[in-house]
Amino acid sequence: MTLNLKLVISWMIIISALLIFNSCSKPYEKSKSGIIYEIPCSENESIKKISISVLSPVIIKVSIAENDSLLVVPSIIAKEKLGAEVRFDVSSKDEYIKISTDSIIVYLDKKTGEISFHDVYNSLLLATTKNEITPYKLGNDSSYKIKQHFLWTENEALYGLGQHELNTLNLRGQKIELSQHNTRVSIPVLLSTKGYGLYWDNYSQSYYQDSNDSSYLASDVADKIQYYFVKGRQFDHIIAGLRELTGESPMLPRWAFGYFQSRNRYKTKNELLGVVKKHRDLNIPLDAVILDYMHWGDKGFGSMVFDSIDFSQPEQMIDDLHRKYNCKLITSVWPSFNKQSANWQLFNKDSLFLGLDLGHFGDVYDAYNPKAGELYWSMVKKSYWDKGVDGIWFDATEPEQLKRFKNTQCYLGPTAKYQNLFSYFDMKNVFEPQLEIDTNRVFVLTRSAFLGQQKFGSVVWSGDIGTDFKTLKEQIPTGLNFCMTGIPYWNTDIGGYLGGDPSDENYQEVFVRWFQYGAFTPMFRAHGRRHPFSSRSGENEMWSFGAKNQEILTDMINLRYRLLPYIYTLSNKVHSDGYTLMRALVFDFINDESVYNIVDQFLVGNIMVCPVTEKGAVERKVYLPKGCDWFDFWTGKKHTGGQTIIAAAPIERIPLFVKSGTILPLADVMQYSSEKALDNIELRIYPGENADFVLYEDEGDNYNYKQGGFSTIQFTYNEEGNTVSVGGIKGEFEGMLQKRTYQITKVSEGVAVGIEKTISGNIVNYNGNAIKVKL
Structure with a gap:
């Protein structure tokens, strides 16, 4: 056969394929929210309908079903519409349909139905490959098993999926069953370091798998494949999108x-x-x-x-x-x-x-x-x-x-x-x-x-877990992955649930280290069934673990109460800005790949918490993310970011580091959260860069904040001028203080450190009007 004849035959095959494709292909339908497209027919596969809906400039809904009626079955969890209609463009080429907003470009392959998501610079964020919708008989009901394959890239880290007792944070290479059990909470949400989130909208037993030859999300029972793609430069933006889609988190009471x-x-x-x-x-x-x-x-x-x-x-x-x-x-x-x-x-x-x-x-x-x-x-x-x-x-x-x-x-x-x-x-x-x-x-x-x-004010705890260092070590990444699904409030039984003898020195160490960690979880709660079991539980109170440990535990409670103005302000950001209180390092340092797999450090605001999870440890390695300096909370010593250090960790101390450019408000110790008005706050300034903090206050235990019953005061630190500006108070609520005192101190080695209130500092008598202070 001559070369020319071979070329003619090849072209005939290509033309025939295109004719077959075009004979089966139908034009897409455009609606106010997106498009519906029917995948070309095939001898081996049933026809599938694909709907791509633009819910916001950064939120895309994808539905794939075998008929129109199933395609439009509403989600139980996600809203059908998000406010006003969104502007988007649709164009069609021979090979694909392109949908674009001012933030996302989506391509739908006309022949295969494969979908890819890109940023506005056309850089690939996520691509899908084949999907499977398999008829399934569930009792007398007809249903489907579903599976959607994804192409996650080699350098991409994935997080979320809820609480699974894994001593890992990055979920790449994992296989996870998504079902609910005591100690397991399954939430089919993934966050990617490439700048997107994925919500798999299915409520049956589901599965996540990431391997070299087969990476997918799948579910046992479904009407259709349905998922939501949420773009965001930072994880906070993605989670804000997820909460816009599924419900905002209300304010919890201050107590x-x-x-x-x-x-x-x-x-x-x-x-x-x-x-x-x-x-x-x-x-x-x-x-x-x-x-x-x-x-x-x-x-x-x-x-x-x-x-x-x-x-x-x-x-x-x-x-x-x-x-x-x-x-x-x-x-x-x-x-x-x-x-x-x-x-x-x-x-x-x-x-x-x-x-x-x-x-x-x-x-x-x-x-x-x-x-x-x-x-x-x-x-x-x-x-x-x-x-x-x-x-x-x-x-x-x-x-x-x-x-x-x-x-x-x-x-x-x-x-x-x-x-x-x-x-x-x-x-x-x-x-x-x-x-x-x-x-x-x-x-x-x-x-x-x-x-x-999250919209029902839920606080979740991790169930009936063990009482040893191994379990404590697992709980840290477990809680961080849970909080990366959009539900912000989580905690553990401090000390674990079943076991532990308060008179045993080995268990006392576990409890103290767990308590130090628990002081920085969103909810701070000790619980457990301790020895002896004859009366359901032995003692589990501060004084049950010996006088020395009682002092350590009390110090941690005192620190928690000193931090209440800071934590409560952050909780308002949870409600108003889609913020997450307990934060894996990738939230704030997504450009530092060194943090992607760190499982035992996390942030509460700008405070980096480094729990101790090894028996007998008096020090531990700590990675300091790059791009800023870090101050040891206990000593004031400054460290340059981008390095690993050995941090002192005697039994009475959990390593804590505060990011440069932080304004940290600390209240007087209170015996309960509403004992004292916040009229005598210590402001610690961690220098090295400009800083800003907006203190939030309200009545603490009603919903008046929804009608504007709250106040804010903005604090600004100027590094070059070495000044702190206190803005005028904005807003009002019943019982709001009109006057208060601030003690402002710049942190340095040995100055403004630890739990105790700083003696030195600039005393500022504040009457609600703007004031500037030279440090």
């Missing part, structure tokens, strides 16, 4: 950032009140005490009563906590009901159970059913809120026994299709009606979560 004391469990009201009284007598700050399960005595799970002997006159006990001790009470509630309880009868008569019998724990209510949710809330309200309880600890909200749970039928259909959403609906059932009747901010603690649950 939620104080110290919580708990154990499994306080057996009588006298024991509980005695612990709170001892805190006050010893001047150990405390904002809340937790009354764990079994406070209902022999009445059974779901009875929602206080035992008539051990917790007689509960209203008086709660009133004593409030009036005598200025302490809040949190009580434990479960989603299950024992058959001997009157509440079980009320659910059962209207068939409001899931059909999941947990034996001793009872039957689990159908949280997906609005009628069941209304009944559940009415019981919680009558039994706890109406008696003065300040917050609820919702336990076992996965719920337990996943395999049996997902084989039940819920209000929405086969539970397997919605299994990861139980906690979402459980919290929705109690948050939304409380907003209608209560002026106080909702506080709930729960063991499970899903994206969107």
Whole structure:
């Protein structure tokens, strides 16, 4: 065969292929929000419809289904529209359709359906390859198994997916099952160092895999493939986009950032009140005490009563906590009901159970059913809120026994299709009606979560974890990855849950190191079932671990309370700016690849926290991110960023470093968060670059901030002029201070360091008007 003949045949094959493609291809449909395109027909595959919707200049929704009706099934979690219509352009070439906003360019391959996302400079951010939609019979219901393959690049780091007890932060090369268990919280959100986030919009058991030959997200039960692409230069921008899409996080009450004391469990009201009284007598700050399960005595799970002997006159006990001790009470509630309880009868008569019998724990209510949710809330309200309880600890909200749970039928259909959403609906059932009747901010603690649950004021804890250094080490990246999914408030049982003897020196070290770490998690709470187990739990209070350790633990609580103005201001940024309180280093140093795989350091604002997780350690390695200087909080010594140092870490000290260009407000130590007005704040200035900080204040425990009931004061440090400017106060709220005193000190070695208040400094009497101070 001659060369010319070969060329002719080749061209004929190409032309034939193009003719076949064009004969099957249909033009895309353009709508106000995007396009719908039908993938060309194939002998081996069914026709697929692809919808690409532009929800904002930086948020793109992708849906892929086998028919139009499934394509438009609304998301349970994500909003269908985000404000005003977005301007975007659509153009079509032979090979692709191009959709562009002022921030994103999306290409859809007409032949394969592959989609790629680019920035405005046409640099690739993310590409998809093949997808699979496989028919699947779920009982009597027709459904699909789905899988979408992604091409993640070699130098890209990925984070998120929730809480999975991995001693790793970067999720590249991992294989993770996304389902809810005690100690596992699965949230299908990924953040990439290439500047985007991905929300996989599915609620069934799902899977993430990243390997050389097959990288994908997949789910067991679905109507369609659906995901959201969110572009952002920084992780804060991406998370702000996710919260715009799924719900903003409300302000928690100020007391939620104080110290919580708990154990499994306080057996009588006298024991509980005695612990709170001892805190006050010893001047150990405390904002809340937790009354764990079994406070209902022999009445059974779901009875929602206080035992008539051990917790007689509960209203008086709660009133004593409030009036005598200025302490809040949190009580434990479960989603299950024992058959001997009157509440079980009320659910059962209207068939409001899931059909999941947990034996001793009872039957689990159908949280997906609005009628069941209304009944559940009415019981919680009558039994706890109406008696003065300040917050609820919702336990076992996965719920337990996943395999049996997902084989039940819920209000929405086969539970397997919605299994990861139980906690979402459980919290929705109690948050939304409380907003209608209560002026106080909702506080709930729960063991499970899903994206969107942040709008219900949820605080999540990591479940019944171990009590050793290995577990502590795992909890640090576990919590950081959880907080990178858009839900900002997370904590652990300080000291772990099951085990630990307070009289054992080895365990005392674990507890102290864990407590130091816990002082910098969003919620600061000790809990556990300690030795001896004969009475459910031994002691778990500050004084239980010996006099020396009590002093160390008290110092950490004092530091937490000194930091409250800073932490509370950051919590307002969580609400108003999409901020994240507990931050992996990549949040603020995304251009420093050295931080991508650091699992045991994190930021709270500009404070870098470096927990100690090795037995007997008195020092540890610390990487100081480049681009700034770092000051040792305890000594004031300055270090240049971009290097690894050996930090001193005696048992009484957790290594802390503060970024140059930081203004750190520190309050006087308080015994509870509202004991004192913030009229005597120490401002520590960490020099080396200009700094800015806007102090936020409000009434602390109502929703008046939503109507403008708050104030801000801006502090600005000028490095060249060596001055601090205090701006005029903006806004107002009931009880706001009109005058206050600031003590301003520039940090240097040995000056303005540690927990104690600095003696020296510039004293500024502030009356609400702008003032400039020369340091």
